[in-house]
Amino acid sequence: MKNFKLIYLIFCLTIFSGCSPNTIRQSSLLQYDAKINHIIRQMTLEEKIAMLHGKHMFVSAGVKRLGVADMHYVDGPFGIREELQPDGWGSLGWETDRATFFPTGSALAATWSPELAYAYGTGMAREARLRGKDMILGPAINIQRIPTGGRTFEYLSEDPFLSSRLSVGYINGVQDNGVAACVKHYALNNQENNRGSVDVIVDERAMREIYFPPFKASVVEADAYGIMAAYNKVNGWWASESDMLLNKVLRDDWGFAGMVISDWTGTHSTVNAITNGLNVEMPTDKFLGKPLLEAVRAGTVSEDLINQRVREILRVRMAIKPIPPEQANVGVTSRKPQQKIAYDVAAKSxxxxxxxxxxxxxxxxxxxxxxxxxxxxxxxxxxxxxxxxxxxxxxxxxxxxxxxxxxxxxxxxxxxxxxxxxxxxxxxxxxxxxxxxxxxxxxxxxxxxxxxxxxxxxxxxxxxxxxxxxxxxxxxxxxxxxxxxxxxxxxxxxxxxxxxxxxxxxxxxxxxxxxxxxxxxxxxxxxxxxxxxxxxxxxxxxxxxxxxxxxGRLPFTFPVKLEDSPAYALGNYPQGQKANDIFANLVAKTESDITLKNEKVNEAQLKNADTAFYSEGSLMGYRWFDTKSIPIMYPFGHGLTYTTFEYSDLKTDKGTYTTRDTIKLFFTLENTGTSAAEEVVQGYVHRVNPSVEWPVKELKAFSRVQLDPGETRSVTLEIPVEHLRYWNQDTQTWSDDLCDIELLIGASAGDIRLKRRITLK
Structure with a gap:
């Protein structure tokens, strides 16, 4: 872990000293473009099209004659999946593919440790390389909107700031060790029921402030090489062919230079998909195979656009060194260093x-x-x-x-x-x-x-x-x-x-x-x-x-009852369920001749099932419960230890801050019990006299602090003022809300120990 700590410290100093959430840095993938342009000039149109869809269930094609290896994907996000038949879901029955089972996403989030997230990504990458894989399909970083969500265990948190910090750590751990991360599921895949058909209707401020930040941090800070498009629609467009999601936000606003792949059978068209930003249709060639070739020959899609989509794939291929087949799967995947990482995460979760x-x-x-x-x-x-x-x-x-x-x-x-x-x-x-x-x-x-x-x-x-x-x-x-x-x-x-x-x-x-x-x-x-x-x-x-x-600390709120949660309280969920899941249908068709159920669902249910209204806006998780004064069972960030901690003497470096400043908070933490333990100190902000609506409080800083019995330490937290902006839907930009801010320091969203008021000007 010492090496991880050193690497992660260097990473943090680099990121947090010069990269704000509104600053776009140039992707390292762009360095390969001159070489890539030379390769593209030698490719036939057929070779280009072959790269834009699945070759096998978890493989997309390279160009062998030009020395471009196939791209090998593998399921994460919490362990390297076993080897499967090339075009099915049946196991090959090997023993060398036994991997380390890492704690799942909500467990990792409960550590509140970007350092452990980095170690976790390192462990995943090591095992992926042993298996000859180029890209891990993970991390899964969608916001946990509903407590009943089928993949809540895979996702990180109900909070965008916590999710962002852990996502960046995980991705850097993966990509620093020679494997591409494919961040999923972009975007707003916050439910599993009807995920293959539902249209998420959400305002842009909530998108930008709640649901986008983990993805933005993954791209802007961690330079993620891959993005997986979600199954669902967002404001009327399939996520896999949304110009807003894939071109305007992901590429234009955030500077993403890598490749976008579909979720499995999550592609719905040819022209819209390729035009609006999809690179690879997985696992088939239904839309981006022969139909795309014909569209280019007919002049409906330009070859220049095809070149750009191929270029984005080749950037990742150039950055990730392929593993020769004879060097993969030569020993059991799970190794002791990775098992130790799994223990460390579990122990602190x-x-x-x-x-x-x-x-x-x-x-x-x-x-x-x-x-x-x-x-x-x-x-x-x-x-x-x-x-x-x-x-x-x-x-x-x-x-x-x-x-x-x-x-x-x-x-x-x-x-x-x-x-x-x-x-x-x-x-x-x-x-x-x-x-x-x-x-x-x-x-x-x-x-x-x-x-x-x-x-x-x-x-x-x-x-x-x-x-x-x-x-x-x-x-x-x-x-x-x-x-x-x-x-x-x-x-x-x-x-x-x-x-x-x-x-x-x-x-x-x-x-x-x-x-x-x-x-x-x-x-x-x-x-x-x-x-x-x-x-x-x-x-x-x-x-x-x-x-x-x-x-460990809770990465989500425990409600007193399910009906208190925002989507349930507002009647926005559940919407009524259609028969069968999009992925389940794929597995059934490739594995067996199982007859699909003919569920009897009335027309009203079918209509409701197609739309998910996010009318709670930015009031997600603890933001909702705090703002609406709804009692909870256990608050976001809650967790006890075998000792007690005392917080005191909160100070800031000054009382008034400009939009370019960073707020520095200093306070004293003392272990007043008899056991050594780690406290997760949490910094929230409350706007006192804002000009726009805000939740009662928002997490903006946190840190793990290890203290022996009787030990006292000065703790410093930093909050860049730029992190306190809101998305202005009228101007379509990030805007400052210059007001008085109450800084809140505590052990959870429901246990605030210290307060201090400052002013933004």
Whole structure:
């Protein structure tokens, strides 16, 4: 990690000293243009067209006779996908492609550490190179708009600033190690239901201030080489052929010089797609193959435009050195350095939501510990539709506890409940009412038996570790959850356990928010440990036993109830669901002859399903709850440790700032407890007398600070005034709102410790 820290420090000094969010720096990819122009002059039209669409499922063509290698893509964003058949989804059955399962996106975000994001990207790139891959399809950085989002576990945060900082770290880690990052899904892919058809209607200020910043930072600061276009429409245009998204904003405003690829089967036309900015149609040639060739020959599309799209691909190809086939897949993908990175991220991601003093666990009296819950033994590397990792190993929570406790306590396990299992065929095959009734009856019998066993184990234990939450079948690509309740009857089970044993520590292994109304009052301690990767069980055990102090912070808000969340409160979600998912249809057609379900959906539902109104505007996540004064369960940024911290003496370098200044904040942080720990200090801004509407507060700075017991440190945070601008829809530019600002320093959005007022002039 020392090397990562040094590299990342140099990176931060470079970025934050000279690159503001409104400053466009020239992409390093442009250095190859002279060489590329020479190559293009030697290419036939057919060779150019061949580069603009899929050659195989995860390969697009180069030009062998000119020494241009094919482009090899691989699924991320949290592990290098196994080797598949060239034109299908079947595994090749190798053993060398067993990779490291890194903690998923929301876990990485919970570290609040760009440094760890850099290390994470480094680990991903190393394993991609071992497998001969050129471009990782990640990171996934869409804003977590709805708590039920099927890919919330993949995405980073509800906050654009936190997401941006982590995105930049991840991308630099990937590209500094010889692999291109393909940032996804651009843009506004904030739901999975109807993602292949829905039209997102959103105002431009919300786009620019909430949904675009992670993508902009990825391009402007990290010089991302690749962008994946989203499935959905934005304000009437498919994301894969939107002139506004791909040309005007991405290329003209942000200076993107790389290549845009479609999501798989996410291309919808020939002329609009190529004209408005798409480079590669994946994985087929339906639109950018023969139809494009014919369009050029007919004069509908100019060859100069084709040259430009090829040039953008070749820039990436020139920047990324191809791995010769004989050097790829010669050893097992997962290696110890990457496994260590996975542990480090997992260890700093675990969020302690509540602790009445029961943690850390003490083993002096060799207690009997009841570990209850299917998630104690549930593997999370795969399980739903879409991206998964054929990992070399995965330490589950129960394994981790047994690894670390050994003979120091008696650990007894009971499954407690039957987990949700994902079956791909369920999306396509209908079951008769009689079959459904029989299956439901059998499930009830199993549930009763498992619950009784768990209650008996709990009754004879000194402490209960209830390990529940979601799994990868509950949170999955292609569909959103219907609610945020704990699945498989977990609320009822924990209520029964509490009747026989009050010493309950609840650990949620989820990637997204759950309803905590039942379990919170019944738990003496409550943690969320995410889908936490190859080493997740060991990291959890070390946290529970106090070998490390928990230091994760929530990257999203836990609502009291789902209906309080903005999209639900305003009636903008759900819109009604159409049958089958666009990606699921592709997999079904390439893998089998499964007959698609003929869902009965009325016309009103179909009409509503086609449009998602973002009428909450910029009031996303904590911005909504704060501004509307809606109570929450746990605030954005929340997380406890095994010690206490005192904040004091907030100062700024001056009281009045111009638009070119950087606000420098100084305050004192003291560890007033008995354990070494890291505090994540957070800086928010509140506009006192603004000229335009703003949320009550916005995150604008944060830092991890490690302190030993009794140690005091002066902490500095910086906020460039330029970062406080708003998107002026009338002038179509970034504008200053010169007003008084209250600077807020705290441990979460709901725990502000210090305030200081300054003026912008």
């Amino acid at each position: 675990i969020v302690l939501l509540k602790n009445s003093g029961i943690l850390p666990l003490t083993l002096e009296k060799k207690p009997t510990i009841a570990v209850i819950g299917a998630n104690a033994t549930q593997a999370m590397a795969s399980g739903g539709m879409g991206t998964g990792v054929k990992t070399l190993y995965e330490v589950t929570p129960l394994e981790g506890l047994r690894n670390r406790i050994g003979s120091d306590a008696r650990v007894v396990y009971a499954k407690g409940y039957e987990p949700v299992v994902y079956r791909f065929s369920d999306m396509f095959e209908e079951k008769s009412p009689q079959v459904q009734k029989t299956e439901a009856r059998e499930k009830r019998k199993v549930a009763q038996k498992l619950a009784q066993e768990a209650i008996e184990v709990a009754a004879s234990a000194d402490i209960v570790l209830f390990i529940g939450g979601n799994n990868r079948a509950v949170e999955t690509e292609g569909s959103d959850r219907r609610d945020i309740k704990l699945p498989s009857g977990q609320d009822g089970l924990i209520q029964e356990i509490a009747k026989v044993n009050a010493n309950i520590v609840t650990i949620l292994t989820s990637g997204a928010p759950n309803d905590l109304n039942v379990i919170k009052p019944l738990s003496k301690a409550l943690l969320i440990s995410w889908f936490n990767g190859t080493e997740g069980g060991n990291a959890l055990a070390d946290t529970l036993l106090g070998k490390i102090s928990p230091s």
